[in-house]
Amino acid sequence: xxxxxxxxxxxxxxxxxxxxxxxxxxxxxxxxxxxxxxxxxxxxxxxxxxxxxxxxxxxxxxxxxxxxxxxxxxxxxxxxxxxxxxxxxxxxxxxxxxxxxxxxxxxxxxxxxxxxxxxxxxxxxxxxxxxxxxxxxxxxxxxxxxxxxxxxxxxxxxxxxxxxxxxxxxxxxxxxxxxxxxxxxxxxxxxxxxxxxxxxxxxxxxxxxxxxxxxxxxxxxxxxxxxxxxxxxxxxxxxxxxxxxxxxxxxxxxxxxxxxxxxxxxxxxxxxxxxxxxxxxxxxxxxxxxxxxxxxxxxxxxxxxxxxxxxxxxxxxxxxxxxxxxxxxxxxxxxxxxxxxxxxx
Amino acid sequence: xxxxxxxxxxxxxxxxxxxxxxxxxxxxxxxxxxxxxxxxxxxxxxxxxxxxxxxxxxxxxxxxxxxxxxxxxxxxxxxxxxxxxxxxxxxxxxxxxxxxxxxxxxxxxxxxxxxxxxxxxxxxxxxxxxxxxxxxxxxxxxxxxxxxxxxxxxxxxxxxxxxxxxxxxxxxxxxxxxxxxxxxxxxxxxxxxxxxxxxxxxxxxxxxxxxxxxxxxxxxxxxxxxxxxxxxxxxxxxxxxxxxxxxxxxxxxxxxxxxxxxxxxxxxxxxxxxxxxxxxxxxxxxxxxxxxxxxxxxxxxxxxxxxxxxxxxxxxxxxxxxxxxxxxxxxxxxxxxxx
Numbered sequence: 001x002x003x004x005x006x007x008x009x010x011x012x013x014x015x016x017x018x019x020x021x022x023x024x025x026x027x028x029x030x031x032x033x034x035x036x037x038x039x040x041x042x043x044x045x046x047x048x049x050x051x052x053x054x055x056x057x058x059x060x061x062x063x064x065x066x067x068x069x070x071x072x073x074x075x076x077x078x079x080x081x082x083x084x085x086x087x088x089x090x091x092x093x094x095x096x097x098x099x100x101x102x103x104x105x106x107x108x109x110x111x112x113x114x115x116x117x118x119x120x121x122x123x124x125x126x127x128x129x130x131x132x133x134x135x136x137x138x139x140x141x142x143x144x145x146x147x148x149x150x151x152x153x154x155x156x157x158x159x160x161x162x163x164x165x166x167x168x169x170x171x172x173x174x175x176x177x178x179x180x181x182x183x184x185x186x187x188x189x190x191x192x193x194x195x196x197x198x199x200x201x202x203x204x205x206x207x208x209x210x211x212x213x214x215x216x217x218x219x220x221x222x223x224x225x226x227x228x229x230x231x232x233x234x235x236x237x238x239x240x241x242x243x244x245x246x247x248x249x250x251x252x253x254x255x256x257x258x259x260x261x262x263x264x265x266x267x268x269x270x271x272x273x274x275x276x277x278x279x280x281x282x283x284x285x286x287x288x289x290x291x292x293x294x295x296x297x298x299x300x301x302x303x304x305x306x307x308x309x310x311x312x313x314x315x316x317x318x319x320x321x322x323x324x325x326x327x328x329x330x331x332x333x334x335x336x337x338x339x340x341x342x343x344x345x
Numbered sequence: 346x347x348x349x350x351x352x353x354x355x356x357x358x359x360x361x362x363x364x365x366x367x368x369x370x371x372x373x374x375x376x377x378x379x380x381x382x383x384x385x386x387x388x389x390x391x392x393x394x395x396x397x398x399x400x401x402x403x404x405x406x407x408x409x410x411x412x413x414x415x416x417x418x419x420x421x422x423x424x425x426x427x428x429x430x431x432x433x434x435x436x437x438x439x440x441x442x443x444x445x446x447x448x449x450x451x452x453x454x455x456x457x458x459x460x461x462x463x464x465x466x467x468x469x470x471x472x473x474x475x476x477x478x479x480x481x482x483x484x485x486x487x488x489x490x491x492x493x494x495x496x497x498x499x500x501x502x503x504x505x506x507x508x509x510x511x512x513x514x515x516x517x518x519x520x521x522x523x524x525x526x527x528x529x530x531x532x533x534x535x536x537x538x539x540x541x542x543x544x545x546x547x548x549x550x551x552x553x554x555x556x557x558x559x560x561x562x563x564x565x566x567x568x569x570x571x572x573x574x575x576x577x578x579x580x581x582x583x584x585x586x587x588x589x590x591x592x593x594x595x596x597x598x599x600x601x602x603x604x605x606x607x608x609x610x611x612x613x614x615x616x617x618x619x620x621x622x623x624x625x626x627x628x629x630x631x632x633x634x635x636x637x638x639x640x641x642x643x644x645x646x647x648x649x650x651x652x653x654x655x656x657x658x659x660x661x662x663x664x665x666x667x668x669x670x671x672x673x674x675x676x677x678x679x680x681x682x683x684x
Contacts, residue, residue, distance in 0.1 A: 073548035073549065073550060073551075074548055180636045180637075181636075182636050183636070210404035210405055210575070210637070211404065211575070211616060211619045211620055212404060212615060212616060212619045212632065212633040212636075212637075212652075213636055214619065215618075215619035215620075215621075215630035215631070215632035215633070216632040216633075216634070218621070218630055218632075219629050219630055219632055222629070237548070237549070239549065240578075240620065240621050240622065240623075241621050243621070243623065243626070244621030244622075244625060244626055244630075245621070263626070264626070267623065277550055278549065278550060280553075281549045281550045281552065281553035282549065282578065283549075283552065283553075283556070283576055283578035283579045283581070283582055284576075284577065284578025284579065284580075284581040284582055293553060293557070295553055295554055295557050296550045296553075296554070298504075299518045299520060299521070299551070300548075
């Protein structure tokens with residue numbers, strides 16, 4: 001996309017990180033021009049390769065100690081972006097700087113040393129815990145792999161962690177199937193914290209939980225952030241949860257980051273039409289004084305064949321000729337509020 | 346929003362003034378399992394008036410979906426309706442023969458599920474599936490049925506319906522598939538449309554489209570809607586009245602504005618406080634402690650009692666629904682004396 005006129009030059013985009021750096025807090029992570037593309041074979045004999053641009057030229061920074069929320073609809077690339085940052089996916093190009101060091105360029109040995117800093121809490125508390133391992137083994141697994149603690153130290157840390165996440169010591173010798181969904185998510189959190197990470201990717205970490213249990217886990221994540229000084233990348237499709245839980249929020253559409261602002265600014269005054277439509281669709285929002293519902297026409301276009309120019313133009317009620325020709329760069333349209341729209345001012 | 350709450354909601358299972366379209370009375374749906382009997386639905390009562398909308402809201406295991414399956418007589422063994430009445434236009438569906446209920450399904454009462462891909466047959470064109478629904482209950486020829494299918498597709502907002510009728514389900518997006526299942530459900534202009542988590546699998550902007558469609562269709566064809574959901578925001582938007590379920594029981598029921606604006610049952614209070622709202626940023630959520638008890642180990646009496654901040658010894662006996670000062674009915678001993 002960078003060959004198109006008007007698309008964000010690296011310099012243009014990198015300002016987001018720099019501005020935030022100057023404004024408030026150092027970045028823990030800087031993501032620069034990240035592209036994660038997946039090859040898709042097509043044609044009669046599968047000889048043609050198309051690219052599914054799941055993450056396409058995304059740049060932003062996550063500050064130390066903040067919760068950066070990431071929203072967007074299914075297929076927008078938010079999970080792939082999160083997984084690319086912790087290198088569970090292999091991006092095609094770009095940089096992920098963790099405290100200034102490029103994670104994507106790290107050697108295998110260096111990556112192993114960096115891994116403990118970056119941990120993940122997954123959505124599915126059922127699928128992400130090995131059913132044959134006791135809770136003690138699940139939580140201690142990372143410590144064993146990293147080989148950084150003696151057995152006694154490991155036991156001590158595991159017993160501390162299980163209390164921190166609100167479970168009891170007696171639970172340690174049981175198996176995952178003996179726990180409820182909420183308890184399993186607590187176990188997943190304890191596992192993520194075992195290596196004392198600085199950064200935690202929470203990928204739909206509360207989405208599978210019932211609301212009454214979801215609120216318990218959100219409270220726990222807040223407590224842990226305070227206690228351990230964690231930085232979160234919080235990915236969720238529930239817009240109200242993201243607003244509540246995040247300091248800043250990024251919005252993705254078809255592999256692009258289309259808006260970034262503080263949670264307050266973004267929800268009060270979204271500048272990109274897609275964000276306006278997305279936020280207006282929160283069910284029950286009208287009774288809470290949100291803006292009037294905008295019903296979008298049609299579906300999200302195929303990411304294999306995204307529209308030229310602005311990815312949202314095919315559904316946008318403000319689209320003009322320029323939107324098909326020039327991809328709008330992510331630019332600062334209000335102080336510390338970035339939007340990728342020609343008409344965001 | 347309906348005006349004053351109809352007196353049909355007075356008391357627990359009291360006789361309504363005007364006959365309701367659907368009257369569920371003390372419904373019991375149980376499942377026999379190796380470890381004992383699970384009372385998935387345990388004494389549920391509510392009414393739906395013709396043309397009105399009622400939401401059943403609850404978390405997993407609350408019995409909300411089993412309630413809707415019971416109405417359609419779609420509960421499969423080891424589950425069975427163990428007691429109660431389901432009066433549809435005054436006739437008890439529980440006593441219907443298999444043949445009678447099959448005639449009624451798809452004609453008088455239709456059900457739309459969460460997953461449209463599971464509801465559609467992947468090897469038939471979507472238009473043919475609408476035609477099949479039409480011809481099952483109406484004497485209508487092939488060409489006329491196809492015209493009607495196209496008309497239904499247009500009504501549910503499917504673009505280029507003349508072409509889409511010849512598509513197979515996999516060719517359509519999730520939102521379009523759900524529109525197809527709604528078109529099938531509406532084919533015979535039912536009196537009651539049951540929507541069981543109709544938008545849970547959809548993205549929020551597509552959910553908004555589908556809810557908008559259902560609202561619009563209700564205005565145009567005056568179908569009553571029973572909406573089953575875990576999302577109280579959806580109920581606020583869509584339903585005149587709401588039933589809050591927990592552990593197979595009705596905790597609170599009444600006009601949506603009262604129940605969500607001035608909740609009276611401690612569970613409803615806790616549920617609403619668990620949902621992050623714009624004003625709560627930076628504050629802790631008032632989480633309900635604990636988790637839903639296993640259906641095999643439900644406590645005696647009120648199922649919410651082990652998690653309830655107001656639990657009292659008397660809660661070991663299930664209270665009946667009592668009128669509260671908000672106008673809703675709550676099954677809680679806190680309101681027993683005031684009744």
